[in-house]
Amino acid sequence: MQVKQKKMAITGSEAAAHAMRQIEPDVVAAYPITPQSPIVETFAKFVADGLVDTEMIPVESEHSAMSAVVGAAAAGARAMTATSANGLALMHEIVYIAASLRLPIVMPIVNRALSAPINIHCDHSDTMAERDSGWIQLFAENAQEVYDLILIAARLSEHDDVRLPVMVNQDGFIISHGVEVVEILDDETAKRFVGEHKAMYPLLDVENPVTYGPLDLYDYYFEHKRQQIEAMKHVRKVFDEIVKEYEEISGRRYDVVEPYRLDDAECVMVALGSSNGTIKYVVDKMREEGHKVGLLKVTMFRPFPKDKFQTLLNGRKAVVVLDRSASFGAEAPLYSEIKSALYEVAVRPLMGSYVYGLGGRDLTPEMIRKAFEDALTGDLIADEERYLGLRE
Amino acid sequence: MAKLKGWRELPIGGLIVDAGNAMEYKTGSWRVMRPVYTREKCIDCMLCWLICPDMSIIQKDGKMIGINYDYCKGCGLCAKICPKNAIEMKPETEFQE
Amino acid sequence: MPLNLVNFAKVHKEDLLTSGHRLCPGCAAPMIAKLALFVAENLGYDVVVANATGCLEVSTTIFPFTAWKVPWIHNAFENVAATISGVETAYRVLRRKGRIKPDKEIKFIAFAGDGGTYDIGLQSLSGAVERGHDFLYILYDNEGYMNTGNQRSGSTPPGSYTTTAPVGKKIPGKLQLKKNIVEIMAGHENIYAATAAIGEFMDYMNKVEKALKFKGPSFIAVLSPCIRFWRIPDDSALDITKLAVETKYWPLYEVDRGVYRITKKPRQFKPIKEFIEAQGRFRTLLKHPMASEIIDELQEYVDRRWERLLILEEATKDKPITK
Numbered sequence: 001m002q003v004k005q006k007k008m009a010i011t012g013s014e015a016a017a018h019a020m021r022q023i024e025p026d027v028v029a030a031y032p033i034t035p036q037s038p039i040v041e042t043f044a045k046f047v048a049d050g051l052v053d054t055e056m057i058p059v060e061s062e063h064s065a066m067s068a069v070v071g072a073a074a075a076g077a078r079a080m081t082a083t084s085a086n087g088l089a090l091m092h093e094i095v096y097i098a099a100s101l102r103l104p105i106v107m108p109i110v111n112r113a114l115s116a117p118i119n120i121h122c123d124h125s126d127t128m129a130e131r132d133s134g135w136i137q138l139f140a141e142n143a144q145e146v147y148d149l150i151l152i153a154a155r156l157s158e159h160d161d162v163r164l165p166v167m168v169n170q171d172g173f174i175i176s177h178g179v180e181v182v183e184i185l186d187d188e189t190a191k192r193f194v195g196e197h198k199a200m201y202p203l204l205d206v207e208n209p210v211t212y213g214p215l216d217l218y219d220y221y222f223e224h225k226r227q228q229i230e231a232m233k234h235v236r237k238v239f240d241e242i243v244k245e246y247e248e249i250s251g252r253r254y255d256v257v258e259p260y261r262l263d264d265a266e267c268v269m270v271a272l273g274s275s276n277g278t279i280k281y282v283v284d285k286m287r288e289e290g291h292k293v294g295l296l297k298v299t300m301f302r303p304f305p306k307d308k309f310q311t312l313l314n315g316r317k318a319v320v321v322l323d324r325s326a327s328f329g330a331e332a333p334l335y336s337e338i339k340s341a342l343y344e345v346a347v348r349p350l351m352g353s354y355v356y357g358l359g360g361r362d363l364t365p366e367m368i369r370k371a372f373e374d375a376l377t378g379d380l381i382a383d384e385e386r387y388l389g390l391r392e
Numbered sequence: 393m394a395k396l397k398g399w400r401e402l403p404i405g406g407l408i409v410d411a412g413n414a415m416e417y418k419t420g421s422w423r424v425m426r427p428v429y430t431r432e433k434c435i436d437c438m439l440c441w442l443i444c445p446d447m448s449i450i451q452k453d454g455k456m457i458g459i460n461y462d463y464c465k466g467c468g469l470c471a472k473i474c475p476k477n478a479i480e481m482k483p484e485t486e487f488q489e
Numbered sequence: 490m491p492l493n494l495v496n497f498a499k500v501h502k503e504d505l506l507t508s509g510h511r512l513c514p515g516c517a518a519p520m521i522a523k524l525a526l527f528v529a530e531n532l533g534y535d536v537v538v539a540n541a542t543g544c545l546e547v548s549t550t551i552f553p554f555t556a557w558k559v560p561w562i563h564n565a566f567e568n569v570a571a572t573i574s575g576v577e578t579a580y581r582v583l584r585r586k587g588r589i590k591p592d593k594e595i596k597f598i599a600f601a602g603d604g605g606t607y608d609i610g611l612q613s614l615s616g617a618v619e620r621g622h623d624f625l626y627i628l629y630d631n632e633g634y635m636n637t638g639n640q641r642s643g644s645t646p647p648g649s650y651t652t653t654a655p656v657g658k659k660i661p662g663k664l665q666l667k668k669n670i671v672e673i674m675a676g677h678e679n680i681y682a683a684t685a686a687i688g689e690f691m692d693y694m695n696k697v698e699k700a701l702k703f704k705g706p707s708f709i710a711v712l713s714p715c716i717r718f719w720r721i722p723d724d725s726a727l728d729i730t731k732l733a734v735e736t737k738y739w740p741l742y743e744v745d746r747g748v749y750r751i752t753k754k755p756r757q758f759k760p761i762k763e764f765i766e767a768q769g770r771f772r773t774l775l776k777h778p779m780a781s782e783i784i785d786e787l788q789e790y791v792d793r794r795w796e797r798l799l800i801l802e803e804a805t806k807d808k809p810i811t812k
Contacts, residue, residue: 026579026582026583026586027578027579027582029574029578053582053586054582055578055582057574057575059571059574059616059620060612060613060615060616060619061613061616063567063568063571063613064568064571064612064613064616064617065571067564067565067568067571067572067613068572068574068578070564070575071562071564071571071572071573071574071576071577071579072575072576072579073575074575074576075537075575075576075579075580075583076579076588076589077582077583079575079579093565094564094565094568097564097565100405101405101407102404102405103405163404201407201409203537203560203561203562203576204576204583204589204591204595205560206536206537206559206560206591206593206595208409209411209558209559209561210408210409210560211407211408211411211550211555211557211561211562211563212405212406212407212562212564213406213562213564214406214550214551214563215547215550215551215552216406216552217551217552220396220402220552220553223397223399224399224402224405224406226399227399227402227404230399397553406552408550408555410553410555411555411557411558411559412504412555412556412557412558413555414507414508414510414549414554414555415507415509415556416509416554417511417554418509419508419509419511422514437495438495438498439494441498442497442524442690443520443690443727445512445514445515445517445518445519446510446514446519447504447506447508447523448508451498453498454498454499460508462508463508463509465513466723467515467716467723468722468723468724469515469726469727471724472724472725472727472728473727481724
């Protein structure tokens with residue numbers, strides 16, 4: 001039953017902080033970094049005003065932030081942190097450990113470019129570096145999605161069949177600092193949706209002592225990793241159940257991908273993050289002109305929804321993939337994975353790779369149109385990486 | 393040696409839930425020297441029990457019972473600390489069949 | 490605690506660190522861990538342990554075996570203090586919210602070697618102490634990265650042989666002095682910091698008791714000989730640390746919120762040369778042409794350091810920096 005929601009004009013960071021407030025973590029250990037700081041600052045104000053009962057640990061680095069969160073989650077508490085760019089890179093070692101220990105942690109990530117040179121603006125290089133870490137990775141298109149996906153993530157990570165940490169990504173400055181209209185559920189509904197934290201093998205259960213993080217020799221490590229692989233396979237089914245429940249209370253429907261005017265589209269663009277908003281605008285314009293174009297927005301990047309790409313992109317004339325990060329020495333991440341997913345489809349489309357927006361370089365409708373026009377005229381070379389907005 | 397478990401049989405996250413199961417691994421085979429205990433000389437001071445790195449000195453209610461040869465690695469700390477020389481280190485070979 | 494060992498033994502219920510671990514015969518690390526757990530048990534506490542990567546961690550938890558009968562977590566090498574901060578905070582919050590109702594008070598102990606403390610772990614430790622978490626950090630100091638085969642650490646004394654600072658024809662081993670970790674910790678002011686030696690185990694256990702009862706962070710650096718890489722006999726761990734105390738190499742003292750107190754004043758001191766000659770890791774140093782100069786310098790250093798401790802003890806008596 002859909003509930004009455006409150007409309008607020010807030011930034012993506014504030015939306016994240018509100019979601020966190022309703023999740024009510026027991027422990028938040030975070031270190032400030034632009035552009036994530038407003039999330040932690042807003043949340044700290046909620047704590048100081050007594051709006052949420054959370055203990056904040058003002059750690060001395062992101063590495064310690066994730067370490068403390070691992071300790072708190074293993075102890076049996078609901079624990080969260082947030083970061084960006086080099087902060088995420090610094091905690092990289094522990095990010096892997098958090099997933100390997102199967103701890104249900106939710107971490108909003110505000111996407112920012114990795115150094116060097118140091119750049120505080122948006123691109124996806126930070127989160128792409130964590131692709132193999134074993135975390136579930138979700139991407140929000142706008143502040144509303146930030147709010148909704150963080151609540152969904154809290155349920156997803158703590159589910160018995162999953163027990164994996166989740167990263168919810170939002171584009172730095174573009175979403176995190178842009179004010180939008182966001183509908184917030186009332187506290188009671190949100191809390192009921194997220195539910196009570198269920199600890200599994202908590203350290204604080206002294207009657208049943210457990211050992212976390214032993215030494216594996218070559219006789220067990222492989223089996224432990226296979227278990228993690230298996231856990232990722234359960235995510236889709238659980239996600240589908242959770243988003244259905246969420247639709248019933250919020251009226252908003254989520255899926256691992258969002259097709260936009262895809263039905264009869266000949267040329268499809270695929271992208272992650274806020275750019276999808278701009279792409280929808282261009283799709284609409286080009287549709288008015290009679291071009292059969294569409295968008296396939298990706299919400300869940302890990303686990304990679306291969307089947308969706310196979311079903312929805314099979315038989316198209318052309319697919320252009322926009323990547324907001326480069327993989328030096330190889331094809332761009334999203335492009336490469338989609339191309340590989342389409343290896344065995346019945347009718348493979350033409351494909352083109354477009355890298356854009358690195359270090360916060362703006363993506364304009366003209367640039368998107370250019371990519372679509374390449375697709376429509378069939379002027380695509382699968383092996384050629386092209387750049388949108390780069391000065392040659 | 394027990395048959396190694398497959399990935400479906402292990403607890404998740406690399407956790408070990410059977411606390412203290414290291415006792416299934418008998419380190420007594422490491423021994424080169426064996427501590428030999430003479431009850432008559434012992435005054436139950438509990439010093440050897442206190443410091444044994446392998447928890448191989450057995451006591452009950454403050455009374456020495458003996459040495460657990462399943463785990464004793466023969467380091468000799470007990471013999472060294474004993475104020476009454478109630479423990480003597482002898483080559484393990486003397487006790488092989 | 491007026492330790493009556495027999496009573497201690499009588500009330501002891503079960504070994505919380507069991508046999509079957511794979512630490513070397515005669516290693517001091519399991520003794521250090523065992524005695525800390527004994528004291529906690531005796532005081533009526535339950536314990537949760539966090540352990541940094543190193544000998545103790547690796548040898549007690551080779552999957553599928555664990556020698557720990559207390560809740561135990563190993564995260565990574567450099568973050569044991571940050572990890573225990575998270576566990577301790579979770580405990581306070583969950584207890585306050587009524588989500589856990591433990592029968593006994595739970596105490597948090599972090600074990601780490603000199604690797605995970607002096608060098609890579611220093612930031613995390615300093616941060617945790619600054620934040621004032623209520624935990625006990627026990628450093629088992631074997632003066633090198635022993636688990637990986639004796640590489641030098643910030644705790645390695647000059648002249649000692651390590652694989653990354655070997656004593657060769659030209660360079661006589663590690664040239665830098667050993668970092669004074671207890672002074673670094675004492676500098677955080679609102680802390681109980683102490684040295685201990687496994688050979689003086691009553692003093693060590695008294696300090697563990699004091700540390701567990703201390704409200705806030707506490708730190709004990711325990712000199713923990715490595716049989717293998719100090720090249721000493723299997724049964725000599727206790728004696729060599731007693732010698733370390735008697736030669737002023739490892740003075741036993743505590744700093745309680747800035748108040749210095751030397752806890753053992755040997756009646757007779759011994760020359761540092763005796764400590765050096767007792768260990769195989771200094772053998773190549775002793776053969777080096779500059780050996781006697783280096784030893785003389787070391788003797789001067791420990792003498793001056795002892796004098797300084799006496800002055801500090803006098804100057805800070807009954808004058809804590811913080812409440």
